[in-house]
Amino acid sequence: MAERFDVVVRSRRAVTPEGERPASVAVRGGVITAVGAYDSELHAAQTIDCGEDALLPGVVDSHVHVNEPGRTEWEGFISATRAAAAGGITTLIDMPLNCVPPTTTVAALQAKRQSAEGRCHVDVGFWGGLVADNLGELAPLHGEGVFGFKCYLTDSGVVEFGYVTREELEPAVAELARLDALTIVHAEDQRLLERAPSAHGGDYGDFLASRPPEVETAAIAEIIGLSRHYQARVHVLHLSAAEALPAIAAARAQGVRLTVETCPHYLALSAEEVPAGATQFKCTPPIREDANREALWRALGDGVVDCVVSDHSPCPPELKHLEVGDFGRAWGGIASLQLSLPVVWTHARRRGYGLVEVVRWMAGGPARLVGLAGKGALAVGFDADLVRFAAEETFTVDPSALHHRHRLTPYAGHELSGVVRSVWLRGREIDLDGPAQGRLLRRDDGSGVQAVRPSGVAQRGNSPPGSAPTLAAAAGDPTESSLFGSSQGPDPSTR
Structure with a gap:
C-alpha cells in the first residue's frame, strides 16, 4: 500500500538545499517526511500545486521587538505575529x-511567556x-531556554534596559x-557617541554625522577582542x-x-534618498550612503555577513514627531x-542574486544562528514551515494593508517584487483571522529545540555545546563559508 501523507505541496520553483528546482514536499505530523520530484506519486489527504510560484522554507527572523508586556500601545504578540505570517515569517525571536x-x-521571562501564550x-x-x-x-535564564543574551554598548533609549560599560561587559562575556x-x-x-555632534532638526545629514561609522567600528573591535580572548560566541x-x-x-x-x-533597510535604502524631516527613516545605527549599501551587499554575497533580519522596532507614530520632522527627537x-522578504528579494534580484541566496540569508542563516536545527530548509526532518x-x-506598498x-x-x-500567497506552519496553513497556532520555543541546552506549549513536543537536535557551526550550511549551501565558531517613555535621542 502506498505511503500516505497529510499534505503534499508541489512547486516548479522549490528552494531546497540542492538549489532551486521542481519538487514536491510531503508532510506528516507537521514535519517534512519526503522531498521528491515535482511529479512524484505522493499520496496525501491534500495536494497543493503552486505551479510557477516559488516554494520557500519559512523565514526565520531573529531580531524582532514585540514590546509585550508593558508597551502594547507600540506592538504586541497578536499584531506582530500576524504581520510576520503575512510576510512569510514562520519563526521569530523576540x-x-x-x-x-x-x-x-x-x-x-515567565511573564513574557504568559503574555504570549495562545x-x-x-x-x-x-x-x-x-x-x-x-x-x-544569566545562568538561570540560560537554563530557562533563552536563545542568547542581548546587550547595548550605548544607551538603549529606554530607562529600564541600561547599557553595559567595557568593565561590565567582560565578566558577562566570560x-x-x-x-x-x-x-x-x-x-x-x-563614549564616541558622546563626542560626536548632537542630532537635531530635519537635515538627515546632521543625524548621520551624529552616528559616524567609527562608532560602530570601535564597538565591533571591542567585542572581537573579547570573543577571541574568551572563545565566546558573539x-x-x-x-x-x-x-x-x-x-x-x-x-x-x-x-x-x-x-x-x-x-x-540598510540594503534597500540610502542616505541620499531620505527626505528632509522624514523621521520614519530614522533607525540606529543609521541608514548610510549608497556606496555603503553596495559594500554590505558585496559582504552578503561573500559570506562575511551571515543573515538578514528585520530589526522590527515599532512605536506609536507620535513618537516619530513627523509634524516637526526632528531627527533628534x-x-x-x-x-x-x-x-522584509519582498524588500530583500526586490533588491537582491536587481544585483543578480536568486531565491537560493535570499533563503540562505533569511531562513537558514538565522535558524542556524539561534540553534533551531529543525527550521529554515525544505529538507526531510525539518518542520513543514512553508511559504508560497x-x-x-x-x-x-500600501500602509493600510499592513498588519x-x-x-x-x-x-x-x-x-516591490514578491507576493506571499500562502504560509504553512508545521504543515497547517495559517489563517490570519483564525486561531493562533504558533508555539513558544526554547533552547534545550544543546540537545535540541523544544516547544514550551504544548508540552512534550520536541524538535530536531541542536549543535553540541562548544561546536562552531556554519550558518551557510544550514541554509542549503553545500559550502560552509561562514564561521560561527516600566511603561516610562523612551529617550528617543539615544535610539
Missing part, C-alpha cells in the same frame, strides 16, 4: 527590551537581556562563554557601517566565533516585519 519588565530575570500566529522564542546588574541571572551561550550586541560605542546586530567589514573578515579568518547580521526604529511566494509578481499595530513605514509607495 528581543528582551521595550517590554516592561525587560527580559533580564527568570520572572520577567496569542502567536507563528512560532516565537525569546532572547534574554544582559544589563549591568544581572550577571547572576560567564556566557562558560555556558557556551550566544552574546548578541548592539555595537555602537557610547553576534553583531544590525551592521550598518561597511568600514567594519575588513576587521570582521579578518577575525573570522582567524577563527574568532563571530557572526554578523544586517537588515533590509524622533524614536529610532523601523517597522518592517511584514515587508509569487516571486515575479509586483505590488505597491503591524502602527502602519507608518519608509516603504510607503515603493514597488
